[in-house]
Amino acid sequence: MVRTTRNQEIHSQIITMHHRCIFTKLVALGTIILASGCATYYQANQSFNQDFERGNLESALATLQANTKEAKSKREFLYYVNNGLVLSMMSRYKESNAYLEKAFLFGEDYRMNYLNEAASYLTNPNVTTYRGEDHEHLMLLYYKAINYLKLGDTQAALVECRRLNIRLQQLSDRYKNENKFQRDAFIHTLMGLIYETDKDYNNAFIAYRNAATIYEEDYSRLFNISVPEQLKKDLVRMAWLNGFTSEYEFYKSKWNMPEGDFEMPPANQAEVIFFWHNGLAPVKAEWGINFLVDRRDNWVYFYNRELGINFPFSLEGYDQKEKDGLARLEVFRVAFPRYMERPLYFQEASIITNGAEQPLALLEDVNKIAFKSLQQRMHLELSKALIRVALKKVTEYQVKQEDKTLGSVLGVINAITEKADTRNWQTLPHSIYYTRVAVPAGQSKLTLTLKDGNRSTTHDFSYTLNKGQILFHTFTSLESRYPNYGFFDSDSYRD
Amino acid sequence: MRIVYCLLLGLLLTACAQTVSRVDPGQPIDLSGRWNDTDSRQVAEKMISELLNSPRYKEYAKELGKRPTIIVGLIRNRTSEHIDANAYIKKFEMAIFNSNIADLVESDTFRDKLREERAQQQDFADPATMAQWGKEVGANLMLFGEMTSETDVMNKQRVVNYITTLFLTDMESNKRVWYGQHEIKKYIRK
Numbered sequence: 027m028v029r030t031t032r033n034q035e036i037h038s039q040i041i042t043m044h045h046r047c048i049f050t051k052l053v054a055l056g057t058i059i060l061a062s063g064c065a066t067y068y069q070a071n072q073s074f075n076q077d078f079e080r081g082n083l084e085s086a087l088a089t090l091q092a093n094t095k096e097a098k099s100k101r102e103f104l105y106y107v108n109n110g111l112v113l114s115m116m117s118r119y120k121e122s123n124a125y126l127e128k129a130f131l132f133g134e135d136y137r138m139n140y141l142n143e144a145a146s147y148l149t150n151p152n153v154t155t156y157r158g159e160d161h162e163h164l165m166l167l168y169y170k171a172i173n174y175l176k177l178g179d180t181q182a183a184l185v186e187c188r189r190l191n192i193r194l195q196q197l198s199d200r201y202k203n204e205n206k207f208q209r210d211a212f213i214h215t216l217m218g219l220i221y222e223t224d225k226d227y228n229n230a231f232i233a234y235r236n237a238a239t240i241y242e243e244d245y246s247r248l249f250n251i252s253v254p255e256q257l258k259k260d261l262v263r264m265a266w267l268n269g270f271t272s273e274y275e276f277y278k279s280k281w282n283m284p285e286g287d288f289e290m291p292p293a294n295q296a297e298v299i300f301f302w303h304n305g306l307a308p309v310k311a312e313w314g315i316n317f318l319v320d321r322r323d324n325w326v327y328f329y330n331r332e333l334g335i336n337f338p339f340s341l342e343g344y345d346q347k348e349k350d351g352l353a354r355l356e357v358f359r360v361a362f363p364r365y366m367e368r369p370l371y372f373q374e375a376s377i378i379t380n381g382a383e384q385p386l387a388l389l390e391d392v393n394k395i396a397f398k399s400l401q402q403r404m405h406l407e408l409s410k411a412l413i414r415v416a417l418k419k420v421t422e423y424q425v426k427q428e429d430k431t432l433g434s435v436l437g438v439i440n441a442i443t444e445k446a447d448t449r450n451w452q453t454l455p456h457s458i459y460y461t462r463v464a465v466p467a468g469q470s471k472l473t474l475t476l477k478d479g480n481r482s483t484t485h486d487f488s489y490t491l492n493k494g495q496i497l498f499h500t501f502t503s504l505e506s507r508y509p510n511y512g513f514f515d516s517d518s519y520r521d
Numbered sequence: 522m523r524i525v526y527c528l529l530l531g532l533l534l535t536a537c538a539q540t541v542s543r544v545d546p547g548q549p550i551d552l553s554g555r556w557n558d559t560d561s562r563q564v565a566e567k568m569i570s571e572l573l574n575s576p577r578y579k580e581y582a583k584e585l586g587k588r589p590t591i592i593v594g595l596i597r598n599r600t601s602e603h604i605d606a607n608a609y610i611k612k613f614e615m616a617i618f619n620s621n622i623a624d625l626v627e628s629d630t631f632r633d634k635l636r637e638e639r640a641q642q643q644d645f646a647d648p649a650t651m652a653q654w655g656k657e658v659g660a661n662l663m664l665f666g667e668m669t670s671e672t673d674v675m676n677k678q679r680v681v682n683y684i685t686t687l688f689l690t691d692m693e694s695n696k697r698v699w700y701g702q703h704e705i706k707k708y709i710r711k
Contacts, residue, residue, distance in 0.1 A: 232603055
């Protein structure tokens, strides 16, 4: 009898020691997570972001490149694209393209790591590799193509153009719902411009026509962007150059275009294709959504009335302990990412050359596309987040049944590790505008005017161009206003 | 805890490694339903057999009294896809070349390169090996082509009909000597 009691004592001491050991480890782990994990991706890169937003590009690049570990981290895609974008802004196009190529190959070779994916269900989605949003994979090729065009390497730009075409096809095949962002008009326009630079007017025509169709069918409805006037002129001009008489007549009358509005620039002239990158893309913040839990028969319903979301989970096949664990849940909070818009500082811009002023037309609203991309997979993301939290809660409940202290500690750790994935490409512009300006061969000048209400800022540029040369110029204004959450349409996330 | 293990196991079971295998280029593989290598091959084969068996073309060659010389002109793509016509035009050219029914001369892209090189030779090459000016062979026929597509879409179904037409036109008279046409109709359900 004594012996048994002694054995029990030893056993219980071992258990206590074991628990203490786990307890210490858990507290240490919790502290580490607390110290490193609470900030969003934007906040964690505060120093780089500050330099970048102020236009201190040398310093921003130094900060970025000092942190070489990022290249081998779960954020390698963002490391490459940020380097690529900053170097492109600094006119270091070859270096920029070396980074962007790595980002492209990352996208090509990306394969899901299922262990990390599984681990994310027990901790948070930040343990998975950031794979990049659809539009981010398109944008990196835009920067790459533009870099090549600035280096005068049209053939290399055409390679990017073909890669873009494949990416666009993948995008349109992935989504079947026409209310989703599945066709990118801006990228088609860019492809048209590249083909036109290569004097491949047939492909330029196809690209412009596809772009115009997407602006009319998708962009006007989803993003409130209509067909840019410049694109109309380019499309009609290409139809004419290809001898596509019926298409030429069709578009000319459809858009009511005056005769002579789409002529080729005189042979002794050159052209500047001017892209304006206005403002900054949105950043992601964390957002807690509270769910109420209702259990009926063998089903558990997680619902949020405000958002009109209801996720049913079947309890079929789960043992009683797990059912009890789920049944004891009444309300819980799920961490979810949400975009914060960085509203535009400048509303519009125009270019003046030889006394004539022409506005820059909106081609792409990266901000709205980002919001749209997140909304359209919100259902999937929310259900993943729900499973994650439910799993944590069930484990917590079961541990609590066996050991109250350990259960409580696990509860604290679960609360700490519950975190949304706030990573995204944040150095992208908010919106992209463009226009084409015919300038005389030789020396020429133009003035860019950025307008903010009644105030305006001007920038002068001078060029030396050959006859018939097409020059690509990008201008980035990083100014933006204080972030806000933008508009969230609770109905629009649905499939 | 079983729920956790099931989830982990499920995810691990669905994991698989990327594989690459080489397949016969003639094997038709359709993935998205867009124009692909199988379509280009079909067009080339159809056009080659139509040209080789064309009585009108044979008659033309007989009247000419020698093997006609062909130059590749313009192939117009009026479809909504960026299709590289070279994929079938080069096969077509090769079949013409190997079957001896016509001679081929360089089209403008490569011709300009030859002329540049010939000009260089006038200054730098040994006169005995220097290429002479004015000896280019003039083509008798020019090859033209046009691709069109008609698409009908409803919900998740799509029907696309691609029509590829090639024709040979006499350089002097503008008369069409030969026509070849191939249609490919695809029904795609998403």
